[in-house]
Amino acid sequence: MASAYLDHHLALLQHLRGILVALGEAEQVSDDTHALFLERFDELLGSLPDDPEGSLYLGQDLISQVFHRYPQIAHLVPRDLLWFFGGDCLHFMPDEEIELFQRLDERRYEAEQNGEPFDWNQEKQLLALPPESSKH
Template sequence: MANPYLDHHLALLAHLRSILVALREAEQVPEENHALFVERFDELMSELPRDPEGSQYLGQDLISQVFHRYPQIAHLVPRDLLWFFGGDCLHFMPDEEIDMFQRLDERRYEAEENGKPFDWNQEKQLLALPTEGNKH
């Protein structure tokens, strides 16, 4: 069965992987350690569809390592991946962002319970809109 939520995050991982490969091609990182890191990243991408829950710790570890190993691309890490893997990854998110993702997950679970479709990106955009009280 297709899982749009998982597919969305796999696509984000593929995007992040392409950024990691570009770092190597631009010779901005030492090759030996970087190649091993990308291998582990590939392992995560192949294991995640088979065992989403079992892959959580590897995902947390790798995403956290991106921030420590490659601070020059930390701003390019999709925020959705931080939420998706949780754990230590949440340390890289401000409280307001965590609150937004919690609300987003609540909406997703509600839609799933009611058998309704859920567009993660559309809902995220709606939640990110400023409310009446936040206007300047």
Template sequence: MANAYLDHHLALLAHLRGILVALGEAEQVPEENHALFVERFDDLMNELPRDPESSLYLGQDLISQVFHRYPQIAHLVPRDLLWFFGGDCLHFMPDEEIELFQRLDERRYEAEQNDEPFDWNQEKRLLALPQDGSKH
């Protein structure tokens, strides 16, 4: 797994962790269970750089749990994380969004094969532009 790609998703996980911590500090959730969940989240963030492939299942589980345990912040979960972890996380994405991320992943793979630089966020913005050529 390419470092820039992994680093991008680690940054998104850190952002989501900050939201989870703030939720606990605002006393919006039961503290005991929440602290254990954040601890598991930390485990994921520590393990992911060491063993990305094995960490995917834990990531799928934790991201899916965010939607079930904390529905009030579901809209704040970065969509990239749903695609990155895949599996059950894809149930939280509409088909159009899955298609966008598939195209994005194909472009990333092609750039890697050609030893070309790839900016995930820039490419995502380009793919999200309207395809009909109209300028508004």
């Protein structure tokens, strides 16, 4: 898995972890398992760089749990993470969004095969433009 691609998603996971920590600090969590959830989240952050493929199931599980355990922050979960982990996470994405991420992944794969640089965020913005917009 390309390093820049993985680094992008690790940064998004760190951002989401910060939101989860703030949620706990604001005492908006109704049960005592929040600390254990954060421990599992940290486990994912630690294992993902060394074993991206082996960490996908844990990532799917944790991201899905965010939607169930913390519905008040569901809108803050970066959509990229849903696509990155796939599986059950895709249930939280509309079909149009899945199609956008499929095209984005195809462009990333093509760029990697051709040894070309690929900027995930820039490409995502270009693909999200309406069809009549000029793409520079």
